[in-house]
Amino acid sequence: MTSYTISQNSSQLYKNYLIVTRFARAWWWATVIDPSGIELTQGIFCHAEGQSSPREAIERAQRDIDTFDRHQGFYSSGH
Numbered sequence: 001m002t003s004y005t006i007s008q009n010s011s012q013l014y015k016n017y018l019i020v021t022r023f024a025r026a027w028w029w030a031t032v033i034d035p036s037g038i039e040l041t042q043g044i045f046c047h048a049e050g051q052s053s054p055r056e057a058i059e060r061a062q063r064d065i066d067t068f069d070r071h072q073g074f075y076s077s078g079h
Helices: 003-008 054-076
Strands: 011-014 017-024 027-033
Touching: 011 054, 017 054, 027 054
Parallel strands: none
Antiparallel strands: 011 017, 017 027
């Protein structure tokens, strides 16, 4: 890895979820950690493909969080 790659790794909070971007093999990936500290690796959070930029990886993670939150709200309301 180059110093450019290492300096591009970052993290941010989105709806109390921690999104950590990582660079590997020419692609960007985002790891999502829930508010209780558990890394989400199943279902929509399990990606086979990387993204071409850290911004795209973060946007993908945010969409996944939004989808996950919608489904959680649906199931917790008794459906």
